[in-house]
Amino acid sequence: MTVLKPNAKFARFIRKKRSETKRALKKGDLTLNKLLNDNDLYKEIISNMKVFELLKSLPKTGRVRADKILKKLKINYCKKMGGLGKNQKKNFLNYFNIEIEKKGKLFIISGPSGAGKSSLISDALNGTSGFVRSVSVTTRPKRKNEKDGEKYRFISNKQFENLKKNEKLLECAAYCGYSYGTPKDFVQKQLEAGANVILEIEVQGAMQVKNIIEDAYMIFITVPSIINLKERLGKRNTEECIEIKKRMKTSEEELKYQKYYDCIIINNNYNEALLNLKNLLNSQKE
Ligand code: 5GP
Numbered sequence: 001m002t003v004l005k006p007n008a009k010f011a012r013f014i015r016k017k018r019s020e021t022k023r024a025l026k027k028g029d030l031t032l033n034k035l036l037n038d039n040d041l042y043k044e045i046i047s048n049m050k051v052f053e054l055l056k057s058l059p060k061t062g063r064v065r066a067d068k069i070l071k072k073l074k075i076n077y078c079k080k081m082g083g084l085g086k087n088q089k090k091n092f093l094n095y096f097n098i099e100i101e102k103k104g105k106l107f108i109i110s111g112p113s114g115a116g117k118s119s120l121i122s123d124a125l126n127g128t129s130g131f132v133r134s135v136s137v138t139t140r141p142k143r144k145n146e147k148d149g150e151k152y153r154f155i156s157n158k159q160f161e162n163l164k165k166n167e168k169l170l171e172c173a174a175y176c177g178y179s180y181g182t183p184k185d186f187v188q189k190q191l192e193a194g195a196n197v198i199l200e201i202e203v204q205g206a207m208q209v210k211n212i213i214e215d216a217y218m219i220f221i222t223v224p225s226i227i228n229l230k231e232r233l234g235k236r237n238t239e240e241c242i243e244i245k246k247r248m249k250t251s252e253e254e255l256k257y258q259k260y261y262d263c264i265i266i267n268n269n270y271n272e273a274l275l276n277l278k279n280l281l282n283s284q285k286e
Contacts (some may be wrong), residue, residue, distance in 0.1 A: 017045050022057035033098045034057060047082030051075050052090070069095065104130075104195040105286045106187070106213050108206045110249030111221035114232035115199055116267045118151070120221060124277040130285055131196045134187055137163060139180035143238050151200075171201065171208035176246040181204065196285045202250075203257040210260070217284050219277070220261035224268050226252065 024030035035095050055066035073091050125131050142154045160179045174182035233244045267273040273278045
């Protein structure tokens with residue numbers, strides 16, 4: 001996973017990498033199979049390259065052969081690799097006998113405290129295959145109904161700082177006076193193994209992750225009005241009054257981030273919200 005910023009230096013870097021990649025292909029040091037299976041290389045370096053240009057870089061392939069392949073696959077001369085339609089891509093891979101290793105998709109689910117995220121996620125995943133939930137680390141004290149290692153690993157401030165210092169967290173944030181973070185290794189391994197990973201995290205962490213994993217799908221779960229949140233937090237009986245006040249204040253801030261999300265689910269009617277979430281996860285999963 002690479003964090004790359006679109007500036008002139010970055011553009012030069014990509015051009016250089018693209019030339020190196022083409023040379024390696026021509027010499028046979030790099031195969032098309034390996035290239036297309038390397039997500040970082042593919043996304044950053046190849047997706048903006050014309051299919052024709054890529055074909056010309058293959059061993060024993062010049063303009064004439066590249067042109068013939070394009071015609072056979074019904075791909076326009078100007079088409080870029082990243083712009084291939086689903087069928088075109090399938091035909092391209094079949095032509096070269098390439099199988100793409102399936103990688104999982106990352107889902108980020110956020111929303112104000114009390115909007116019902118946790119229950120909706122648990123119920124949506126019940127009977128749905130191919131998903132795993134990440135277990136966060138937090139310095140927040142364990143609640144009565146919580147078990148260590150289920151939704152959270154409850155750790156000390158010192159342990160949290162160590163994880164952060166050793167770059168073991170994909171993201172981290174402070175929320176109402178406590179620290180929360182997503183262990184990096186688990187997420188990376190699961191995605192590589194083809195699982196769809198769900199992160200239930202607050203908005204600051206969500207923005208950090210989106211910056212690193214651009215194709216993460218972001219879902220915001222909320223309620224029709226802020227008044228509903230107060231009622232729900234009161235009813236669930238897990239927080240003290242002062243804690244509820246803090247959470248309400250944070251919720252108002254969190255609502256401002258809705259615009260950055262791919263989809264918003266309003267939990268007005270639980271069953272409807274659940275159906276929406278289930279459908280969304282199933283339609284977007286890899
Ligand atoms: P709670 O204390 O109610 O379990 O969680 C408080 C907030 O922290 C919720 O919005 C929850 O989604 C978020 N959260 C839980 N785990 C993480 C995490 O690993 N990283 C971030 N940034 N937020 C998290």
